[in-house]
Amino acid sequence: MKISNTNLILFHPSIHKQPTHTSIPRHLWLLFFLTFFTLAFTLTRLTATSPAPRSPAPTTLPPSVSAALLHYAAAAAAAATAPNSTRPHAMTPNELSAVSSAILRHPKRGQLNLLIFGIVHETVLFHALNFGGRTVVLDENEYAATKLEQQFEGIEAYDVQYMTRVSETQTLLQEARGLAKADCRPVQNLLYSECRLALNGLPNHIYEVDWDAILIDGPRGHLPSAPGRMSAIFTAAVLARSKKTGGKTTHVFVHDFDREVERVSGVEFLCPENLVETVDGLAHFIVERAPNHSSRFCRKRTSSSSLPFSAS
Numbered sequence: 468m469k470i471s472n473t474n475l476i477l478f479h480p481s482i483h484k485q486p487t488h489t490s491i492p493r494h495l496w497l498l499f500f501l502t503f504f505t506l507a508f509t510l511t512r513l514t515a516t517s518p519a520p521r522s523p524a525p526t527t528l529p530p531s532v533s534a535a536l537l538h539y540a541a542a543a544a545a546a547a548t549a550p551n552s553t554r555p556h557a558m559t560p561n562e563l564s565a566v567s568s569a570i571l572r573h574p575k576r577g578q579l580n581l582l583i584f585g586i587v588h589e590t591v592l593f594h595a596l597n598f599g600g601r602t603v604v605l606d607e608n609e610y611a612a613t614k615l616e617q618q619f620e621g622i623e624a625y626d627v628q629y630m631t632r633v634s635e636t637q638t639l640l641q642e643a644r645g646l647a648k649a650d651c652r653p654v655q656n657l658l659y660s661e662c663r664l665a666l667n668g669l670p671n672h673i674y675e676v677d678w679d680a681i682l683i684d685g686p687r688g689h690l691p692s693a694p695g696r697m698s699a700i701f702t703a704a705v706l707a708r709s710k711k712t713g714g715k716t717t718h719v720f721v722h723d724f725d726r727e728v729e730r731v732s733g734v735e736f737l738c739p740e741n742l743v744e745t746v747d748g749l750a751h752f753i754v755e756r757a758p759n760h761s762s763r764f765c766r767k768r769t770s771s772s773s774l775p776f777s778a779s
Contacts, residue, residue, distance in 0.1 A: 585605075585606055604622060606627065627668065630698075640732065654757050678717055733752070
């Protein structure tokens with residue numbers, strides 16, 4: 468039997484065959500690590516240099532600053548009120564202290580609404596002591612009001628037109644007394660008042676504010692032809708009694724109370740029962756809010772004839 472030769476061929480995988488997965492090039496790994504460390508370093512720097520949260524801004528003037536202001540103001544006032552001074556109507560140190568104490572010790576300190584009639588030497592001081600509060604100044608000189616507002620940030624200043632004269636004081640007081648139940652009543656919206664003593668030409672928002680303290684040191688009142696402070700005192704008395712919210716009382720200061728016009732008007736509208744102190748030429752009244760139906764300023768009627776008066 469003839470046997471034929473057969474060739475058998477076997478195929479084996481090569482030991483040199485490359486694996487199926489692909490390797491990441493070295494330069495890509497290097498780029499990855501560099502990017503990671505750069506981001507980490509940047510975040511660390513930002514965290515380390517971020518400013519700490521700021522503490523809330525103070526709402527009242529620090530006591531040390533208040534004391535310093537009063538110290539230098541009192542020294543200036545002492546010089547200004549000396550016999551040979553060229554500023555005879557400046558406040559004395561005692562008068563400064565009385566007004567400043569009312570501002571600094573008020574329960575609403577830092578939120579005080581302060582209204583000042585007249586731009587005087589002490590206006591900026593009282594505005595500074597009323598830090599955090601609202602200070603509004605009314606003056607008969609439009610230029611002075613504009614300049615004050617431009618020079619001192621935070622002060623609101625407006626000019627006001629007075630239609631009265633010192634020589635008319637007795638007539639105006641008698642007229643107001645006769646209209647105490649009508650146009651010159653103690654509780655009313657002065658914006659619509661027909662009383663000759665009412666200041667009804669002020670910016671509307673002045674009548675809407677509940678004033679905590681009012682200082683009357685203007686307008687001029689040293690001559691018969693000057694406007695006098697009758698309207699300012701009457702307006703302050705009505706604003707204090709017509710408060711809607713806030714504290715029930717208003718501190719009202721009248722400077723030059725030793726002059727007859729200021730004294731007679733103060734007695735008529737701010738009332739002796741509300742007078743808490745007089746310091747040199749300054750009178751300090753505390754006036755309470757009154758009911759809407761009120762028709763009398765004072766509990767006890769004071770006759771102008773019981774107080775000497777001279778328009779000169």
